[in-house]
Amino acid sequence: xxxxxxxxxxxxxxxxxxxxxxxxxxxxxxxxxxxxxxxxxxxxxxxxxxxxxxxxxxxxxxxxxxxxxxxxxxxxxxxxxxxxxxxxxxxxxxxxxxxxxxxxxxxxxxxxxxxxxxxxxxxxxxxxxxxxxxxxxxxxxxxxxxxxxxxxxxxxxxxxxxxxxxxxxxxxxxxxxxxxxxxxxxxxxxxxxxxxxxxxxxxxxxxxxxxxxxxxxxxxxxxxxxxxxxxxxxxxxxxxxxxxxxxxxxxxxxxxxxxxxxxxxxxxxxxxxxxxxxxxxxxxxxxxxxxxxxxxxxxxxxxxxxxxx
Amino acid sequence: xxxxxxxxxxxxxxxxxxxxxxxxxxxxxxxxxxxxxxxxxxxxxxxxxxxxxxxxxxxxxxxxxxxxxxxxxxxxxxxxxxxxxxxxxxxxxxxxxxxxxxxxxxxxxxxxxxxxxxxxxxxxxxxxxxxxxxxxxxxxxxxxxxxxxxxxxxxxxxxxxxxxxxxxxxxxxxxxxxxxxxxxxxxxxxxxxxxxxxxxxxxxxxxxxxxxxxxxxxxxxxxxxxxxxxxxxxxxxxxxxxxxxxxxxxxxxxxxxxxxxxxxxxxxxxxxxxxxxxxxxxxxxxxxxxxxxxxxxxxxxxxxxxxxx
Numbered sequence: 001x002x003x004x005x006x007x008x009x010x011x012x013x014x015x016x017x018x019x020x021x022x023x024x025x026x027x028x029x030x031x032x033x034x035x036x037x038x039x040x041x042x043x044x045x046x047x048x049x050x051x052x053x054x055x056x057x058x059x060x061x062x063x064x065x066x067x068x069x070x071x072x073x074x075x076x077x078x079x080x081x082x083x084x085x086x087x088x089x090x091x092x093x094x095x096x097x098x099x100x101x102x103x104x105x106x107x108x109x110x111x112x113x114x115x116x117x118x119x120x121x122x123x124x125x126x127x128x129x130x131x132x133x134x135x136x137x138x139x140x141x142x143x144x145x146x147x148x149x150x151x152x153x154x155x156x157x158x159x160x161x162x163x164x165x166x167x168x169x170x171x172x173x174x175x176x177x178x179x180x181x182x183x184x185x186x187x188x189x190x191x192x193x194x195x196x197x198x199x200x201x202x203x204x205x206x207x208x209x210x211x212x213x214x215x216x217x218x219x220x221x222x223x224x225x226x227x228x229x230x231x232x233x234x235x236x237x238x239x240x241x242x243x244x245x246x247x248x249x250x251x252x253x254x255x256x257x258x259x260x261x262x263x264x265x266x267x268x269x270x271x272x273x274x275x276x277x278x279x280x281x282x283x284x285x286x287x288x289x290x291x292x293x294x295x296x297x298x299x300x301x302x303x304x305x306x307x308x309x
Numbered sequence: 310x311x312x313x314x315x316x317x318x319x320x321x322x323x324x325x326x327x328x329x330x331x332x333x334x335x336x337x338x339x340x341x342x343x344x345x346x347x348x349x350x351x352x353x354x355x356x357x358x359x360x361x362x363x364x365x366x367x368x369x370x371x372x373x374x375x376x377x378x379x380x381x382x383x384x385x386x387x388x389x390x391x392x393x394x395x396x397x398x399x400x401x402x403x404x405x406x407x408x409x410x411x412x413x414x415x416x417x418x419x420x421x422x423x424x425x426x427x428x429x430x431x432x433x434x435x436x437x438x439x440x441x442x443x444x445x446x447x448x449x450x451x452x453x454x455x456x457x458x459x460x461x462x463x464x465x466x467x468x469x470x471x472x473x474x475x476x477x478x479x480x481x482x483x484x485x486x487x488x489x490x491x492x493x494x495x496x497x498x499x500x501x502x503x504x505x506x507x508x509x510x511x512x513x514x515x516x517x518x519x520x521x522x523x524x525x526x527x528x529x530x531x532x533x534x535x536x537x538x539x540x541x542x543x544x545x546x547x548x549x550x551x552x553x554x555x556x557x558x559x560x561x562x563x564x565x566x567x568x569x570x571x572x573x574x575x576x577x578x579x580x581x582x583x584x585x586x587x588x589x590x591x592x593x594x595x596x597x598x599x600x601x602x603x604x605x606x607x608x609x610x611x612x613x614x615x616x617x618x
Binding site: 101110114151263270272 | 319400403404406407408410411414415417418419420423424426427430431432433434435436437439440441460463464465562563564566567568571572577578579580581582585587
């Protein structure tokens with residue numbers, strides 16, 4: 001029995017040390033120091049790559065250090081008889097809400113206009129609407145989407161949400177299922193994508209969606225690069241269909257220096273910084289699931305392979 | 310009996326037309342078409358200038374179209390036996406909260422860092438703290454300060470407030486009076502100024518205040534230019550005592566093109582756009598006070614000349 005951890009480099013040794021402290025009786029190994037692959041029965045993985053798990057024939061638990069597991073499910077060699085768990089955590093969701101609110105307010109309050117005017121030492125007053133007059137539409141009502149909707153509503157925005165199955169949230173107008181997508185989009189001025197990436201949602205941020213938004217809408221997508229049809233986004237910004245977009249996740253990261261996104265007017269690129277589970281969150285969630293596995297208790301936050309999240 | 314209105318040019322004719330519609334039985338005159346000054350018994354003023362009211366010997370009401378009235382009180386010729394009213398309004402305060410939240414999130418979420426990195430096509434990940442770990446200190450607990458504190462707390466920030474007299478707000482740590490200023494500042498990472506400009510608060514945003522903040526604090530001041538000691542702000546930004554500041558109000562507006570603020574690194578200038586009372590708010594508040602004056606009823610939102618707001 002041994003645990004293999006393949007973690008985000010940003011943590012340095014802090015995360016692996018914290019995992020070892022939280023699990024003093026476990027043999028915790030830091031990738032690439034695997035040792036004998038047959039020892040490994042638990043893998044904790046920041047970023048999955050195809051075939052990564054193939055050498056491990058005795059796996060009993062796969063744990064993601066993040067919320068999205070689409071990169072796991074794309075691997076044809078993923079052992080689907082082994083449980084996969086992900087992070088669902090209030091602090092993790094709150095950080096995502098912070099990110100979304102910062103960019104909703106950035107666009108609603110025309111901050112880019114004022115920054116550009118300052119660059120020219122130009123006093124350029126612009127009237128700004130009240131949040132009460134601005135409609136924000138959130139796609140995806142997992143924990144992050146629900147928390148984000150609630151906070152947007154507390155700030156006075158008109159909030160609507162689109163989800164796979166109907167959900168009732170206070171002060172949020174709900175839309176559910178494929179048939180409701182068009183009416184949802186037609187009234188959305190700032191579109192926030194917090195969907196899981198699945199076969200149903202891949203490429204959903206493309207021309208067909210953008211064309212149903214009001215002219216001059218804004219897109220904020222901190223979810224997955226696979227949601228986005230990149231050329232359609234560039235076209236929508238060029239035509240004015242979208243007046244601005246903020247994108248945090250890309251099919252290839254880091255975004256290559258030659259990528260047209262960096263210099264597209266109205267497009268704001270952030271480096272997958274929207275939300276990272278804290279070290280404390282990751283360690284606590286992982287240690288609890290390891291304890292449950294060893295004690296034959298039900299695991300927490302287990303992924304439904306059929307649903308995709 | 311006649312009403313003289315000196316209004317913000319941004320409204321064009323819309324505001325004066327709306328006032329005339331709301332007060333169909335009044336003689337409403339748009340400055341500079343004063344007619345006989347002795348007719349004028351009510352003045353509605355966007356921006357006061359010294360001696361402006363001297364020609365009007367029969368004044369019974371002075372109405373500001375904004376929340377701050379310091380520019381009225383600086384006029385030695387202001388007829389202090391005439392009631393002065395200002396705008397206190399939920400929508401007006403909510404717009405100010407929108408402004409403050411947009412810049413608190415901008416600085417907390419390191420948006421300037423990410424914009425600069427994008428300008429260089431550079432993927433520059435930076436870990437961001439949760440709002441729960443960031444302390445925001447609000448100076449001034451008028452309607453705008455109270456609403457802003459409440460919304461910051463709803464987003465999870467650690468909120469503290471400093472006011473002239475003690476006030477109790479849910480989820481806000483209160484500090485009151487001059488002796489509490491130092492402990493208030495020592496724990497404040499993002500300082501928000503929503504004070505009225507009075508003899509007591511003029512120049513409060515100067516070196517003595519900045520030096521009591523933690524190194525690398527942030528200042529957001531949408532209140533008044535007179536609160537600020539401009540050279541002290543430039544020095545605090547240059548030394549790193551402040552890592553950033555957003556300023557919306559200046560002693561001379563528009564801010565002159567040659568002013569050093571425009572090009573100071575870490576300083577974000579906005580053109581007095583934080584909050585403007587809506588046309589509907591201004592007209593409704595003004596029409597109600599005119600009605601009350603004509604009916605000899607008590608006026609709403611009357612300024613206390615001794616207190617200064």
